[in-house]
Amino acid sequence: MGYRSLFAPGCFKDRTIIVTGGGSGIGRCTAHELASLGAHVVLLGRKREKLDAVAREITEDGGACSLEALDIRDEEAVKAAVARIVAARGVIHGLVNNAGGQFPSPLAAISKKGFDAVVATNLTGGFLMAREVFLQSMSNHGGAIVNMLADAWGGMPGMGHSGAARMGMLNLTQTAAVEWASTGTRVNAVAPGWVVSSGMDSYKDEGVKALIPLLKKEVPLQRLATESEVSAAIVFLLTDAAAFITGEVIKIDGGASCNTKIYPLEETSASKPYEGFHRAQAPKILGGEGKE
Template sequence: MTYDSIFKPGLFSGRTVLVTGGGSGIGRCTAHELAALGAQVVLVGRKQDKLENTAGEIVEDGGSVAWRVCDIREEDAVKAMVSAVIAEHGPIHHLVNNAGGQYPAPLASINQKGFETVVRTNLVGGFLVAREVFNQSMSRTGGSIVNMLADMWGGMPGMGHSGAARAGMENFTKTAAVEWGHAGVRVNAVAPGWIASSGMDTYPEAMKKMIRSLKDHVPLQRIGSESEVSAAIVFLLSPAAAFISGHSIRIDGAASQGSRAWTLGAAKNPEGYNGFHRAYLPDVLKGE
């Protein structure tokens, strides 16, 4: 089996795409789709085993892939990583700025170190990677960047550190789109809502009941798939989005809209899209 993308074969042939956080979750899925469409994919992450596993899958499926271990929170490491990728593969045409992480906690119990760690990962790290890709490559050749946000427009109770960082990343996206547009660089973002991804299994036991009930709070009455996020990312990277920049696409089944005053109807026609042949259903959702 191969990735069942809605995009035409060979769309990214001859293009090098850097995918941070490419060893798991949405990053892994997006890397698979881009590789299936002909891209030379370069996975970046902190954990070598995850990168090797995803790279092995892509090679087995016939794709072209390389990987680099890098902590995107470290400026010198990011500079060196981007330089090494360019030396090995030439210009970086696209960046999927996906890496991130957070943990559940109310604001009152988050200490300074915890808050700063999440902000460094979800905002500062993304800035460093995008800046170096621009300075070392895209400022001369043009390109496209897609940053990762989250559904934070109504705040993120229980994850205020991540909400603050993601809100900052949205503003960075708009600013970079203006400052870098002259070089032919487009900068956009995607904001996934509740997506069935391996990350759901990292949350504590106490949150499992809540996770299983998430679909009941989505107007489309279901949780999204990694493929639905990947498809939006691929579109924004593609020539079809050549005049779209500074925009954020919400992929959340309208969960970020409306209010509690409106009662959601019973679910019907709940079909979704899942083209990822290696998709992983989180353990917490099995049997649902």
């Protein structure tokens, strides 16, 4: 059994697409879907052992991939990695700027070091990746970039550092979409809400862990997203079918960003999740087996 994508088989044949944060969560899922559709996926992340594990999965499933282990906050490392990819593959057709990370904290308790670290990962690192992919390939050949935001509309209490960075990425997406349009480069973004992903097991704070099973009650569709529902939006924005879409954001939050907190939400099980990822593993916090 392979990835159950809804997109046409082979639609990314002979294309090279980088996925940052490809060693786990949404990045792992997206890399699998792209590889199942014929892309050569370049997995990029800090921990080589995680990238190796995903690369083995993709190869076992019949896909093609390579990997680059680096910290996207390191400008020189990013420049060198993109240069190696261009030397090996010739053209970079797509970039999924997925890598990110944060920790729960009220603003008053966040140190400058902590704030800088989250902004560097969620904003600056994504900028460096996009800039180098553009300068070293897409400025000459065009391509598609999909950046990662989050449901931070109207603020992100408890994660203000991440919210600030994600909204910065929104403006970066819109700016790049205009500045790079003449080269045939499209730049869009996705903004997931709460996603059933291995990342949920990374939170150690007991208060946060207690909240996770309750999150669905704040979502109009009364459930959380699957990784494959986020991947499907990313993949669509990379396809030729999205050739006239740039500077846009697709919200994947079950209507949570529309919730006024005043309108009473009804309990429902009417919304059925799309389960495309054949290797998906629910986090332990939600009763799954998790993934190391």
